[in-house]
Amino acid sequence: MATFSTEGTSEPVPLERAVTSRARRRGLLGRDGIDGALLLAPARSVHTLGMRFPIDVAYLDRASRVLAVRTMRPGRVGLPRPRARAVLEAEAGAMARWGLRRGVRVTVREG
Structure with a gap:
């Protein structure tokens, strides 16, 4: 399983990848939660x-730097981010714990 980290994470965070268009469209739909995060790439927007x-x-x-972090309640449609190349999804509150904020670089490791 892949992991990701930032300057603010004390240990690597489990990461799932949505590599097919079908997996990206589905995202976290139908789940009750996630341990870690889901990376959708390529992607510029998401919906809940x-x-x-x-x-x-x-x-x-494209350099894996965070452009923006938003919390989305169920039933919302996010606006596309023109410079976005990927979207990272996690349970609400997780990104603050991991130190993910605008300008932070995300490092993905396969493993």
Whole structure:
């Protein structure tokens, strides 16, 4: 399983990847939660229609720097971020614990 880290994380965070277009469209739909985060790439926006729980969303540029972090309640549609190349999704509150905020670089490790 892959992991990711930032300057603010004390240990690597479990990371799932949505690599197919079908997996990116589905995202976290139908789940009751996630241990870690889900990376959707390529992606510029997300929605929470049909979601069971609120999520944190981090929009990443091509250098894996965070452009913005938003918390989305179920039933919302996010606006596309023109410079975003990927989106990181996690349970609401997780990104603050991990130190993910605008300008922070995310490092992904396969393993």
